[in-house]
Amino acid sequence: MPVALIGAAMHVYGQGWFTPNPRIDLAGPIAGWNHWGGDAGGTRYSPLTQVTPENVWALKPAWTYHIGMIKALGQSSPTFEATPIIAENRLYTCSGVTRIVSLDPESGREIWAFDPKSDNFSTYQLNCRGVTYVRDPAVAAGAPCAGRIVAGTLDMRLIALDAATGRLCASFGAGGILDLRQGLGKYERGDMAVSSPPVFIDNKIVVNARVIDNVRVDVPAGAIRAFDVHSGKLAWAWNAVPPGMESASKTHPGESLVRSTPNSWAPMSADPALNMIYVPMGNAAPDHFGGERRGLDHYSSSVVALDASTGKVRWHFQTVHHDLWDYDLPSQPVAFDLPTAMGVVPALAQATKQGHIFILDRRNGKPVFPVVERPVPQAGAVPGEQLSSTQPFPANPAFIVRAKDLTEEAMYGFTPYDRGKCRDLFRSANYQGLFTPPSTRGWIQFPSFMGATNWGGVSIDPHRNILIVNTTQAAALMKLVPRAQVAQLQKAGQPVLPGTGSPYGLTMGPMLSPFGAPCNRTPWGSLIAIDLKAGKRLWEVPFGTTRDQAPFPIWLKTGVPNLGGSVITASGLVFIGAATDNYFRAFDIRTGKIVWQARLPGGGQATPMTYRLRKNGRQFVVIAAGGHKYLGTRQNDALIAYALPE
Numbered sequence: 001m002p003v004a005l006i007g008a009a010m011h012v013y014g015q016g017w018f019t020p021n022p023r024i025d026l027a028g029p030i031a032g033w034n035h036w037g038g039d040a041g042g043t044r045y046s047p048l049t050q051v052t053p054e055n056v057w058a059l060k061p062a063w064t065y066h067i068g069m070i071k072a073l074g075q076s077s078p079t080f081e082a083t084p085i086i087a088e089n090r091l092y093t094c095s096g097v098t099r100i101v102s103l104d105p106e107s108g109r110e111i112w113a114f115d116p117k118s119d120n121f122s123t124y125q126l127n128c129r130g131v132t133y134v135r136d137p138a139v140a141a142g143a144p145c146a147g148r149i150v151a152g153t154l155d156m157r158l159i160a161l162d163a164a165t166g167r168l169c170a171s172f173g174a175g176g177i178l179d180l181r182q183g184l185g186k187y188e189r190g191d192m193a194v195s196s197p198p199v200f201i202d203n204k205i206v207v208n209a210r211v212i213d214n215v216r217v218d219v220p221a222g223a224i225r226a227f228d229v230h231s232g233k234l235a236w237a238w239n240a241v242p243p244g245m246e247s248a249s250k251t252h253p254g255e256s257l258v259r260s261t262p263n264s265w266a267p268m269s270a271d272p273a274l275n276m277i278y279v280p281m282g283n284a285a286p287d288h289f290g291g292e293r294r295g296l297d298h299y300s301s302s303v304v305a306l307d308a309s310t311g312k313v314r315w316h317f318q319t320v321h322h323d324l325w326d327y328d329l330p331s332q333p334v335a336f337d338l339p340t341a342m343g344v345v346p347a348l349a350q351a352t353k354q355g356h357i358f359i360l361d362r363r364n365g366k367p368v369f370p371v372v373e374r375p376v377p378q379a380g381a382v383p384g385e386q387l388s389s390t391q392p393f394p395a396n397p398a399f400i401v402r403a404k405d406l407t408e409e410a411m412y413g414f415t416p417y418d419r420g421k422c423r424d425l426f427r428s429a430n431y432q433g434l435f436t437p438p439s440t441r442g443w444i445q446f447p448s449f450m451g452a453t454n455w456g457g458v459s460i461d462p463h464r465n466i467l468i469v470n471t472t473q474a475a476a477l478m479k480l481v482p483r484a485q486v487a488q489l490q491k492a493g494q495p496v497l498p499g500t501g502s503p504y505g506l507t508m509g510p511m512l513s514p515f516g517a518p519c520n521r522t523p524w525g526s527l528i529a530i531d532l533k534a535g536k537r538l539w540e541v542p543f544g545t546t547r548d549q550a551p552f553p554i555w556l557k558t559g560v561p562n563l564g565g566s567v568i569t570a571s572g573l574v575f576i577g578a579a580t581d582n583y584f585r586a587f588d589i590r591t592g593k594i595v596w597q598a599r600l601p602g603g604g605q606a607t608p609m610t611y612r613l614r615k616n617g618r619q620f621v622v623i624a625a626g627g628h629k630y631l632g633t634r635q636n637d638a639l640i641a642y643a644l645p646e
Contacts, residue, residue: 022058022644025050026616029570032086033609036130036197038567041335042269044459045568046610050619051644052571053588056596062620062643063108067095069637070126079127080626080637081564081606087133088147088163089613093624093639094128098153102166105613105620108641112166116177119155122190125628126154129267129455130197133163137203138171138230145169148229150205152194156180158207158227173232180207183237184220185255191220196267196455199277202308203229206277210265213326217285217292217501222263224279226311236311240281242298260285262300266455267332271346271362276314278348278362279304280329286499287326288438288480288506291384297322303333303350303358305365315365319352321388324438326449327353331457331565335362339465339533349532351458351469353451354434355402356394359532369535370395377432380439382480384503391435398530398537402452403473403520405433406444412521413513414554422519425511429477440480440504446520448476449508456565456578456607465533466589468574470543471526472561474510474518481505516549523559525579527566529592539592544579549632563631565607567621577604577623580631584608584623584642598642600625603633618643 028049038044051059070078084093084103091105097118102111120126131151139146147163158180160172168176180194181187192209199206204226211222226235240261266280281304284290284297301320304313320327331351338347338359348362359368373390381387394400408426413419429442436443450472458469481489481496486505489496497506511519518524523542531538542559549560564578574587577600584604586596606624620641627635 022055024055024644025052028612030612030614032611032613034085034087034133036083036085036132036267037269037332037334038609040201040270040272042267042332042457043334043336043462044565044607045461047570048610048612048619049569049571050612051569051573051621053573053595055644056573056586058644059596059598059621059642060645062618062641064641065103065108065110065639066637067093067101067639068099070096070120077125077629078635079125079605079628080624081127081129081628082624083130083607083609084622084639085131085133085609086611086613090163092131092133092149092163094131094151095637096126096128096626098128098151100131100149100151100161100166102163105611106617108639114161114166116153116157116159118153119189122154122193127195129195132197132200132205134200134205134229136230145171150198150200152180152198152207152209154193156192156194156209158194158198158205158232160232171230178227178232180209180225183256185259186218187220195265199268199270200229201270201272201277202275204235204308205229206268206308208264208268208279211263211282214287214497214499214506217260217499219260219285221257221259222261222282223257224264224306224311226308238306238311238313240299240304242295245295261296266330269333269335270308271335274346274363275308276362277306277308278333278335279306280331280333280350282328283323283326286502286504288324288478289382289385289499289502289504290322290324291386292502301328303329303348303360303365305362317358317360317365319350319356319358319392320354321391322386324385325354325435325445327451330451330454334458334460336460336462338368340368349458349460349467351453353447353449353453355400355447355452355471356392357399357401357458357467357469357530358394359399369399376435377437379432379437380430380441380443381437382439382504385437387437396535398535401469401471401528402447406431406446406475406520410521411519412517414515414517418513418515418517422511422513425477425519438478438480440482442477442479444475444511445478446475447472448474448510450474450561454563456563459566459568459574460532461568461589463570464589465531466538467530467532468566468568468589469528469530470562470566470576470578471528473520473524473526473559474561475520477509477511479507481507525559525562527576527587527592529589541592544583545581547581548634549580561631563605563628567608567610569610575608575610575621577606577608577625579604580633582634600640601634601638602636603627603631605631605633618646
C-alpha cells in the first residue's frame, strides 16, 4: 500500500470511522439505570454484556453534551459530578447549580431543560449529584406529571417536574416547588443545600441535606424529611436527637426541631420490601471538638435505618464513637444479598472515611462479618474533651482498606530535600495512628478528612459476590486554634475555620511536600476487589498516574487521590473515572488489569452509568467530566457517552 494510503487509513482509524469487528453482542439484555446507584439499593451493577473485556478496546465517544459552565459565588467552586438516570426512555441529569436536563439517550440531543435559578452562594462545592424519578400513583398513566423528576437545590428547595416536558408539577408544593427551610428556624445564607438525589419509597420523597461545617456551632437541624409525592405535604421528619431529648426547640422563633443535630449529605438507599431507608449520617457540630455536644452525637457517623412509613428508627450502627475527625459517613449504604453457610442474608455494605467497610444485616443492623472494639489513643486531648476509649474495627483485615500507619522513616519524597521536609512536618505534629486526638499542637490525620473513601463508595457484583472500592491514601495536617487566637490569625491572612460558639477554630490542609506531593508513601490511590462470600481480598492495584499533576516525564504509576465511584457490568468490567489524571478507565474484574482507557476533557470526578434501551441497539457508558478545583483537575461541563461502533 502506498505511504499516503497507509497514512489516510491510520487517520480514518484514529477518528473511529473504521475498526475491525469488535464482536458486538446484539442479543444481550436490555437495561436502563433508573436510580442514582443503578437500583434502589445502590449496587451500581448492570446486567449488560455487549461491552466485554475482549472488545472494550473499541469503545469510542458516541455523543457529548455540554450542560453549561457555572459561575460560582462566595468561596464556592463549581462542579459537574452528577450520575444520570434513565426513565421513560429519556436520560436525566443536573449541573452543579441544579440545571436539570432531559436528553435523548442515544444521541445526546437535549429534549428539555429547567433552570431553578438557585442562589449559588456557598462555602462548599456547587454540586448536584443526581435527580430522582418518581411515578405519582395519584395521576393517570400518560397524563401530565404522572412521571416526575425530583431534585433539591443549593438554596433548599425541592422541585418536581413533568418527566416528559420539564414543566413544574402544579400539585406539588407551591406550583411545583417546596421551600425546605420551613420549620428550620434561624437560617443564614449558605447554611444548607441538597446535593444528593432524594429517595422515592412508599409514595414519599425522602430528602436529606448537607449542613455547613466548622463555621458555627448554632446551625439548623440536620433532619431527614419525607413528603407526599403528589402534594408535597410533609409526611414525617426525623431529627437525630438522642433518645429522651425533646424534639422541639424554643431557642429561635418558628422552630420545631432541635438545632445542630447531625445531618446526612451523602446519597441514601432503600429496600422497598423491608420498607426501610438507609441513611449515612454526618457529624454533630463542631466536627473536631465534642466537649459541648450535649449528647447530640448519639447518631453521628452511623448508618440509620428508618421506617419509610413513619420515619421511626428501626436500627442504627455507629461506625465512629464520639467522632472528632470528621469521619462522617460519606457514601451510599449499598443493599445486596449475600450467600452464606446459613443461607442468603439481606446485607448492607457501608464504606467509611477511616477505611473500614462494615457488612451488616440490613434487617437489624447486626454485623455479618465480625466487628471488634479496639482501644484507641487517649493522650493529648484538649481540656473538656471526653474521648471514646474504643472504636469499632472490622475483625477481618480484608475490610480495612487504608494503608499502614505512618512513620517518620517512611515519609515520601522525590528527592532527599523534599523527603526531609516531610519528615520535619511529621515531627511538628502529634501522631499516634488512627484516631489520634485533636490538639492545639496539631495532629496528623491519616486517612485525611477526605477519607480513604468518600462519596464514590463501593460497587457490588451480586452474582460474582465481588465488592469494588477505590481509595485515597493521603494524610492531612490539622490543628485546633484557641478562640482568643482565631481573629488574630484571620487578620494575618491565615485560613481559619472559625467554629463560632465553640472554644476552638480549626486549620486544616493536606500534608504535602514542597513539590506538592503527598508526604506519605505510595500508592496514593488504590482500586481494590474483595470476595464478599469468602471475605478475602482478590486484588489491589495502584489507581491513576501523576499525569496532569506533574510535568513530563514525571508521569508515575503511583496511584493518585481520587473522587467518584465505579460501575460493574455482568460482562466483567469495572468502569471508573475519579482519578486526578483525567482518564476514564475499564478494569477486568477478574484480575484488576486495565483493559481500556480514554482521555477526558476534564476530571472524571463523577460516577459513571451504563444502559442499553433496544434490541440491536448499542450499550452506552456515560460519565460527567466536570473536574474538581480542590483535586486540581481540569474543569469542564461535558457529559460524554461511549459505545462500540455501530
